[in-house]
Amino acid sequence: MTDQRQKTGRLRLAPENFLSEEEVAAVASQGASGRRDFLRKSFMAAASAMAAPVVAHAADGDPNILGNPPWTTSLGLPVAANPYGMPSKYERNLVRRESPGLTRVSAASVAFTPLQGLFGIITPSGLHFERHHQGWHDVDPSKHRLMINGSEPGFLKQAKVYTMDDIMRLPSVSRIHFIECGANTGMEWGNVAVPTVQYSHGMLSCSEFTGVPLRLILEDCGVDFKKCRYILAEGADGSSMTRTIPMEMVESGEVLVAYGMNGEMLRPENGYPLRLVVPGVQGVSWVKWLRRIEVGDKPYATKDEAVHYIDLMPDGLHRQYTSIQECKSVITTPSGGQMLLDTGFYNVTGLAWSGRGKITRVDVSFDGGINWKTARLETPVLSKALTRFNIDWIWDGKPAILQSRAIDETGYVQPTYGQLRAVRGTKSIYHNNAIQSWKVSETGEVSNVQVL
Numbered sequence: 001m002t003d004q005r006q007k008t009g010r011l012r013l014a015p016e017n018f019l020s021e022e023e024v025a026a027v028a029s030q031g032a033s034g035r036r037d038f039l040r041k042s043f044m045a046a047a048s049a050m051a052a053p054v055v056a057h058a059a060d061g062d063p064n065i066l067g068n069p070p071w072t073t074s075l076g077l078p079v080a081a082n083p084y085g086m087p088s089k090y091e092r093n094l095v096r097r098e099s100p101g102l103t104r105v106s107a108a109s110v111a112f113t114p115l116q117g118l119f120g121i122i123t124p125s126g127l128h129f130e131r132h133h134q135g136w137h138d139v140d141p142s143k144h145r146l147m148i149n150g151s152e153p154g155f156l157k158q159a160k161v162y163t164m165d166d167i168m169r170l171p172s173v174s175r176i177h178f179i180e181c182g183a184n185t186g187m188e189w190g191n192v193a194v195p196t197v198q199y200s201h202g203m204l205s206c207s208e209f210t211g212v213p214l215r216l217i218l219e220d221c222g223v224d225f226k227k228c229r230y231i232l233a234e235g236a237d238g239s240s241m242t243r244t245i246p247m248e249m250v251e252s253g254e255v256l257v258a259y260g261m262n263g264e265m266l267r268p269e270n271g272y273p274l275r276l277v278v279p280g281v282q283g284v285s286w287v288k289w290l291r292r293i294e295v296g297d298k299p300y301a302t303k304d305e306a307v308h309y310i311d312l313m314p315d316g317l318h319r320q321y322t323s324i325q326e327c328k329s330v331i332t333t334p335s336g337g338q339m340l341l342d343t344g345f346y347n348v349t350g351l352a353w354s355g356r357g358k359i360t361r362v363d364v365s366f367d368g369g370i371n372w373k374t375a376r377l378e379t380p381v382l383s384k385a386l387t388r389f390n391i392d393w394i395w396d397g398k399p400a401i402l403q404s405r406a407i408d409e410t411g412y413v414q415p416t417y418g419q420l421r422a423v424r425g426t427k428s429i430y431h432n433n434a435i436q437s438w439k440v441s442e443t444g445e446v447s448n449v450q451v452l
């Protein structure tokens with residue numbers, strides 16, 4: 001099963017969701033209407049993804065709300081009724097979701113993070129996206145091992161096998177980083193394909209990871225860093241997931257052999273008890289259930305880097321080893337499938353990130369990219385982590401197109417679909433970091449559209 005299947009997801013809607021330049025101009029001049037048909041269609045598709053209304057009416061006529069409801073007049077539940085705390089039953093719609101029809105079997109699929117319902121920059125562990133090539137396992141940590149070896153004799157002083165206890169005795173660090181699957185937004189290369197931000201951008205999460213810098217472990221084995229300019233990382237699941245990683249990344253100290261996520265051990269779905277953390281690099285290199293690292297002197301060209309995770313360019317050639325996730329952003333509220341129930345003030349919020357460092361600025365447009373305003377970046381703004389942005393908006397009830405455009409510390413500006421397609425064409429799967437557009441219709445329905 002390969003990521004190619006994402007091209008034929010059943011959620012694909014008609015290409016009429018493209019807006020022409022005239023249509024963008026018409027919306028910008030606030031005279032447009034008459035595209036209700038496809039909006040209704042995408043809204044119906046979105047409704048099945050359980051998006052919540054942006055605004056709920058407060059007064060529902062129940063006198064108990066201002067009087068003495070049962071939770072004021074009765075004894076509550078005892079402590080530890082929930083030994084491992086769970087979200088309120090009223091939050092039950094906020095879950096990871098699989099895109100129906102995306103892959104033939106769910107063991108080789110992805111469950112997307114519900115970005116539309118999250119605050120700040122940390123993804124709750126139970127909502128971290130999951131992407132497995134061959135299903136997940138709850139691996140017994142007492143039986144798990146990490147082996148370090150060289151591809152040739154003399155590449156290291158001593159090949160070693162570490163137990164989890166060995167690894168957890170070593171000096172540890174904790175760092176906040178995003179992980180994004182290279183295929184995130186991959187269904188949207190040719191046209192609008194999915195209704196909600198959960199499906200368009202939800203192969204994205206951000207956590208505090210705890211573990212040991214891989215450099216330290218390689219030093220412990222006496223690796224010859226002059227000769228060994230690459231490593232090969234291998235997982236213990238049946239997918240034979242193997243990825244080449246350049247040694248500079250390891251030497252920088254950023255690559256971690258991680259066991260912790262958000263203050264506790266990794267969840268099984270995310271590689272318990274051990275995974276590689278490769279900040280800024282596409283998710284596939286963050287090998288889960290990490291069991292072996294080989295040091296070598298050239299890239300390995302494994303199946304997951306020679307045949308998969310390559311970019312088909314307009315001239316028919318493939319790009320390989322394009323592993324860094326370039327600067328990207330998305331407005332998470334309001335977003336596709338949500339509904340503005342009233343005119344007036346809205347806090348427009350979203351996320352920005354870059355695999356090359358920190359986010360320095362996010363601009364937001366309410367008219368499809370004609371005028372831009374600079375959003376507030378909320379702290380902390382960390383390197384290779386999600387950054388939360390907010391901006392005030394007063395909706396006057398007229399059609400609008402919301403966009404965000406991020407800039408990172410290298411000066412790189414997130415491209416429009418027009419700019420990205422001019423270089424990359426439309427046949428890729430991976431590394432779509434184009435500016436996302438959400439159209440708000442007069443009825444308040446928010447839908448996924450593309451602006452060139």
Ligand SMILES: Nc1nc2c(c(=O)[nH]1)N[C@H]1C(S)=C(S)[C@@H](COP(=O)(O)O)O[C@H]1N2
Pocket residue numbers: 128129130131132133134179180181182234235236237239241269270271282283284285286287288289
């Ligand atoms: N061993 C192993 N590691 C793996 C995978 C896998 O299937 N097996 N999937 C990769 C892919 S494609 C991605 S995007 C990330 C997803 O990490 P997550 O499931 O923790 O979100 O893990 C990567 N590491």
Ligand SMILES: [Mo]
Pocket residue numbers: 131180181182183283284
């Ligand atoms: Mo991935």
